[in-house]
Amino acid sequence: MTDHTALRIAGDRLWSTLTETAQFGAIPGTPRGMCRLTLSEADVAVRRWLIDAATAIGMTVTIDKLGTIHARRPGSEPGLAPIAIGSHLDTQPTGGRFDGILGVLAGLEVVRTLHDAGITTRHPIEVINWTNEEGARFAPAMVASGVFAGEFTLDYALAQTDRDGITLAAALDQAGFAGAAEPGAHALAAHFELHIEQGPVLEAEGIEIGVVNGVQGIRWYDVVVKGQTCHAGTTPMALRRDALQAAARLAVAVDHIGRSDPGRSLSTIGLFQAYPGSRNTAPGEVRLTVDLRHPEVAGLDLMEVTLRDRMAEVERETGCTIALNPVWYSPPVRFDPGVIDAIAGATQRLGYTHRTMPSGAGHDSVYTARVAPTGMIFIPCENGISHNIAENVTPAQATQGANVLLQAVLDYDRRTA
Ligand SMILES: [Zn+2]
Incomplete structure (x- = not known):
């Protein structure tokens, strides 16, 4: 030939x-x-x-x-x-x-x-x-x-x-x-x-x-963090269940998860909204999105496991509840x-x-x-x-x-x- x-x-x-x-x-x-x-x-x-x-x-x-x-x-x-x-x-x-x-x-x-x-x-x-x-x-x-x-x-x-x-x-x-x-x-x-x-x-x-x-594979989630809406001036810090503070801890965790396998793992929170959205009210609810990416199924699965572990910790630390709802998976x-x-x-x-x-x-x-x-x-x-x-x-x-x-x-x- x-x-x-x-x-x-x-x-x-x-x-x-x-x-x-x-x-x-x-x-x-x-x-x-x-x-x-x-x-x-x-x-x-x-x-x-x-x-x-x-x-x-x-x-x-x-x-x-x-x-x-x-x-x-x-x-x-x-x-x-x-x-x-x-x-x-x-x-x-x-x-x-x-x-x-x-x-x-x-x-x-x-x-x-x-x-x-x-x-x-x-x-x-x-x-x-x-x-x-x-x-x-x-x-x-x-x-x-x-x-x-x-x-x-x-x-x-x-x-x-x-x-x-x-x-x-x-x-x-x-x-x-x-x-x-x-x-x-x-x-x-x-x-x-x-x-x-x-x-x-x-x-x-x-x-x-x-x-x-x-x-790389992609997993998308909707996350809802629920606490209790309360007055910014009358509620002592120890008695608060501030959904935004819980969501902020979760946001830091998501960033760590994205950095856990350098060059391969990626994580993004693209949307982050607090309710009711008032200057002198601690938010009772936060809605956010999480986008996790990894070239391997095992890597992507580990990222989700880590996220769920950290969610449970944040729930214990803050008294808030966190729901993680998967909305899309591209293997x-x-x-x-x-x-x-x-x-x-x-x-x-x-x-x-x-x-x-x-x-x-x-x-x-x-x-x-x-x-x-x-x-x-x-x-x-x-x-x-x-x-x-x-x-x-x-x-x-x-x-x-x-x-x-x-x-x-x-x-x-x-x-x-
Ligand atoms: Zn193209």
């Missing part, structure tokens, strides 16, 4: 597609800001651009019932499932031009590179633009990859509405992207996703490539060892500095990992900023990420049946 390890993508061509497609949804008056909500005029325009670019190099485009675009280049061995390169072209309302977009356009660039070099892979290569990854127009996020993987039903997804009451089904019809293919009806040999890190770690450590080994995802190995090997051969890391954010790969061997490649982004009009990467960073993608896909294509 021919050795293609010297093959490289065209970095200037990749960059020019990033620049050219950024016209669809560019926020006027900002250097790089993007607003490309799912199935908006801008999203429809970039989808048409992608379809034209894919068909121009002989790819076959299939649209599924959720509007997800599957652009396929045939392989040499009939019967092999495609190796997918997927991400999303939709953005946040004040997003950037790389989150998701890089992953799809790098997929196109990989196929253009193979096309120019006259290389036919054994597996078909399928570039995928998953519909509504961001969850900005329709909730939940990652809805199309979720249906593909069996997390949500098709009917559930199609019935979701935007803030104007328009269903996803109606938006797909109106945009001309209600395809015929059943989401999830075809197998994938693997799913590769190149993405910006959306965090500060790679940049801070001066590392070029993140080899992503999974996605940690482990990516496929074979795909991770292909990515790590490609990174090493290319001579890029790299580290293994979990993803802090959700991605379509969270769901594809349930039905296909999946892995992700991260590149640094400026100041770790994402979901922001300031989001930025350099052409060199984008090129490095796409070269890892190309070489990892070629390696995976050679090694698997």
